[in-house]
Structure formats: C-alpha cells, structure tokens
Amino acid sequence: MGEQAIPDLIPWDKISGPLAAAEDALARLDERLRSSPIAEGWISRTHFQDACASLWLAGELVTLEDLVLHDARMDVRSPTHELTRAQAALRIRRRIAGGAPDWAMSAEGLAALHGDGESGPADATRADEAADCGDGTAPGLLDDAGADPLADELAALDRALERSNQFLAAGPAVARLVRDPLIYDPDWEDGEKLEAWRSGAAASRSTPPLLAAALLWDAWETNPPLERQVWLGNLLVPALIRERRKTRAHLLCLNSGLRHIRREKRRSPDHATRLVAFLEAIATGAEAGMKDHDRWLLTRRSLEGKLKGKRSSSRLPALVDFVMARPIASAGMIAAELGVTPRAAQDMVAELGLREITGRGRYRAWGIL
Numbered sequence: 567m568g569e570q571a572i573p574d575l576i577p578w579d580k581i582s583g584p585l586a587a588a589e590d591a592l593a594r595l596d597e598r599l600r601s602s603p604i605a606e607g608w609i610s611r612t613h614f615q616d617a618c619a620s621l622w623l624a625g626e627l628v629t630l631e632d633l634v635l636h637d638a639r640m641d642v643r644s645p646t647h648e649l650t651r652a653q654a655a656l657r658i659r660r661r662i663a664g665g666a667p668d669w670a671m672s673a674e675g676l677a678a679l680h681g682d683g684e685s686g687p688a689d690a691t692r693a694d695e696a697a698d699c700g701d702g703t704a705p706g707l708l709d710d711a712g713a714d715p716l717a718d719e720l721a722a723l724d725r726a727l728e729r730s731n732q733f734l735a736a737g738p739a740v741a742r743l744v745r746d747p748l749i750y751d752p753d754w755e756d757g758e759k760l761e762a763w764r765s766g767a768a769a770s771r772s773t774p775p776l777l778a779a780a781l782l783w784d785a786w787e788t789n790p791p792l793e794r795q796v797w798l799g800n801l802l803v804p805a806l807i808r809e810r811r812k813t814r815a816h817l818l819c820l821n822s823g824l825r826h827i828r829r830e831k832r833r834s835p836d837h838a839t840r841l842v843a844f845l846e847a848i849a850t851g852a853e854a855g856m857k858d859h860d861r862w863l864l865t866r867r868s869l870e871g872k873l874k875g876k877r878s879s880s881r882l883p884a885l886v887d888f889v890m891a892r893p894i895a896s897a898g899m900i901a902a903e904l905g906v907t908p909r910a911a912q913d914m915v916a917e918l919g920l921r922e923i924t925g926r927g928r929y930r931a932w933g934i935l
Contacts, residue, residue, distance in 0.1 A: 576777065577838035584845035588776055591852035592813065598859060599815040604866050607890035608859055609663065612819050614893055617656035619821035620797045621648055628652040631894045631924060631931060638899050655797055662805050663817040670805035671767060676760060679798060759791035767806055775810035779803050780844045783820075784837065800824070823851025865934045866890055872918055881906060885914050894923060894933040 599605045614633055621628045626648040633652050635641055645653075658679055662670045669675040766785060770778035786799035804818035824832060824847040831843040869886045876882055881904050888903050889895050900911035920932035 576781075577841070580838045581777075581780075581841050581845060584842050584849070585774075585776060585780075588845040588848040588852075589774075591849040591856075592776070592807075592818070595852040595855050595859075596813045596815050598856060602859065602863070604859070604863055604890055605815060607866075607887070608855075608862065609816055610891040611862075611893055612816075612822065612855065612858075613656055613659050613663070616659060616819040616821045617652045619819075619825045620655045620800060621652050622825055623800075623821055624797065626651070634892055634894050635896065635899075635931075638896075638902070640896060640898050651797075655801070658798070659801055659817065662801055667805075667809045667811070670802060671764065671809050673761075673764070676764060676802075679802075680760060680792065680795065759789075763791045775807055775812040776845065776848065778810070779807050780841045782806060783844050784840050787832075787840070818848065819851050819855065820847065822854070823847035823849075826850045826854070862890065862934060869918055882914060882918065885918065889918075889920060889932065889934055892933065894931040895920075896931040899931075 599608060602608065614630055614637075618628050618630050618633055628646075628648050628651075632641075632643075632649055633656065636645055636649055636653055637656065661679070665675070670679060763782070763785060767778070767782055770781065773781070783799065783803045786803070790796045790799065792798060800820045804813075804820050807813055807818050824844075827843045827847050827850070831839060832847075834840050834843070866886065873880070873882055873886070884904055885900060888900065892899070897908040897911045897915070900906070900914070901908045904911070904914075906914070915932050921935065922930055923933045923935065924931045
C-alpha cells in the first residue's frame with residue numbers, strides 16, 4: 567500500500583458522502599467529550615461495551631454484566647473462554663487508551679500488544695491473578711491465618727521485579743513463545759505480516775485520517791496479519807485515528823459501531839461496499855455515543871440533586887462516580903471500592919434510588935442504563 571497506489575484504490579463517488587458524515591459525527595462526539603464532566607465515566611463504560619462488541623463480531627456472546635464482574639474478580643460462575651478473550655480485549659483497549667497517542671502504532675507498541683495476547687487471554691488472566699497473589703493462588707482463596715501480610719507483599723514485589731529483569735534481559739524474543747504446531751501454522755509469519763501492515767499505515771500519512779483508517783481496516787479484514795489475535799486490528803485502527811489527532815478526548819469504539827452494520831455489508835466482496843460499511847460504522851457509533859453521553863449526563867445531574875444537604879463525609883458522591891464508570895455495580899463491588907460493608911452499600915443504593923438491572927436471583931446489581 568504505497569502512497570502512489572492509495573488514490574487508485576479509492577472509489578470517491580461512493581465514499582465521499584459517508585466519509586463526510588463520519589468526519590462530522592466523530593468530531594462532534596470528541597468535542598462533546600473534551601469538556602464533558604462525565605468524560606471519564608463515559609470512556610470507562612464504553613471500554614466494556616466495545617470489548618463485548620468485539621466478541622459479538624466474532625460470533626460469540628459475552629454479556630456486559632459478566633465482563634464487569636469478571637473484571638472486578640467477582641465472578642458468579644466459572645469464566646468461559648469467550649469471557650477471558652473479552653477481558654483480554656478490554657485490557658489491551660485500556661492499555662492503548664492510557665498510553666501516548668503514537669505508542670500503539672509504534673514498533674515497540676505493536677510488539678507489546680502482540681505479545682500481550684500471544685499466550686492467549688486465559689493465560690494472561692491467570693498471570694494477572696498470580697501477580698496479584700504473589701504465588702499463583704487465586705484471589706480470595708488465601709488462608710491468611712498466621713501470615714505476615716507485609717512479608718507476603720514484599721515477597722510478591724521481589725518476584726515481580728525478578729520477572730521484569732528477566733524480561734528486559736531476554737529482549738523481544740521473550741514475547742515470542744514456543745508455538746504448538748497443532749494450534750499454530752508453522753509457516754505463518756506474524757511479525758513480517760504485522761510489519762507490512764504497519765508500513766501501509768506509515769505510507770498513508772498524506773491521506774485523511776478516516777480514509778487511511780478505512781483502507782487499513784479493510785486490509786486487516788481481508789488479509790489478517792495475525793493468526794490468533796485477529797480482533798487486535800479493530801483496536802489498532804482507532805489507535806491510528808487517535809495518533810492522527812482526529813480524536814483527542816477518547817478512543818474510537820469501532821467494534822460498537824460495526825455491530826450496527828449488517829455482516830453482508832461488512833464482509834462484502836466489493837471493496838467500495840466494505841469501505842462504506844466502515845465509515846457508516848463510525849458515524850453510527852458516534853451518534854450512539856452522543857445519545858448515551860446525553861442520557862448519562864442527565865442521570866448524573868438527577869443523582870447529584872439527591873446529594874444536596876448530605877454531610878461532607880458522605881460516601882454517596884463517591885458512589886455516584888463509581889456507578890457512572892461501570893455499566894453495573896454489585897454490593898460487593900461497591901463495598902470494595904468505597905470501603906464500606908455490603909449492607910451499607912445496599913442502603914446507599916436505595917438512598918440514591920438506583921435501578922436493579924440483573925433480574926437474577928443469584929445476585930443483585932444496580933446501574934444506570
């Protein structure tokens with residue numbers, strides 16, 4: 567995808583209208599978030615939504631409430647493989663959004679993001695849990711009787727530092743694990759294909775951001791550079807748009823937008839149809855994001871009205887911030903976040919009048935729809 571070849575690939579008569587609509591919708595959403603008092607909550611919520619949408623596009627169903635509870639390490643059932651994949655997408659999306667705008671598309675960033683999912687989402691989740699517990703024991707299953715918490719924390723820190731030193735000493739080769747030929751194609755060269763795709767991104771610098779993103783997304787969809795981590799492309803394309811400063815206040819929720827587009831259009835054999843589908847996904851997703859933002863902002867103002875006259879030591883304002891940043895919140899999640907008892911958490915929820923949204927007898931959770 568060289569600079570001279572790009573204009574020949576663009577069906578201008580078909581995409582000019584959708585391109586302008588996508589540009590306008592995305593710019594309006596980003597400007598609204600730039601000065602919004604609930605920008606952080608909106609971003610946190612949409613991270614969960616986009617991670618679930620990434621699995622939906624792959625034909626798998628992961629419910630939003632299961633992902634939120636799994637992220638909080640408060641699962642009500644054993645995590646499925648699909649749930650751990652969604653958690654991996656959530657973790658990488660947060661990592662991209664939290665880094666510098668040009669980090670994800672750099673050679674270092676691509677190597678880190680590729681390596682983060684190389685061992686598989688389930689392995690990554692277990693590694694995160696092992697790091698928290700220090701010795702690989704699952705959270706919540708430790709017997710603290712007779713143990714020195716400070717000594718355990720220091721030992722865990724020493725082990726983490728040792729692993730970091732080993733990683734730095736090994737260099738890039740450590741991210742490339744031994745591949746089982748029963749699972750991976752021995753002839754598949756992830757590194758070369760990914761670098762070729764990145765070279766295409768570098769060659770599109772003179773192309774408008776959304777148009778370059780559409781071409782790179784289409785190149786990834788038609789010829790995925792990665793054998794196992796195919797969903798990474800829908801996170802790298804928003805990273806490219808952010809790097810080009812088309813979005814400054816948020817990371818585009820591409821998966822959430824693509825979910826509104828018919829599969830026949832997204833997977834059409836016609837190149838122009840696929841590009842139009844991508845641009846329509848951006849416009850539709852941005853418009854949905856603005857509607858969500860306005861609805862959540864009105865809810866936030868309604869909840870703030872219930873805080874008038876409360877003591878300065880009240881934990882209710884913190885609860886409002888927490889439920890704005892999570893699609894759902896259980897009593898256990900609220901108790902852990904605010905440092906109160908589960909009973910007190912339920913009393914606070916009742917005082918704010920939050921809606922119970924799970925509809926399940928096994929557990930209760932509340933949230934803002």
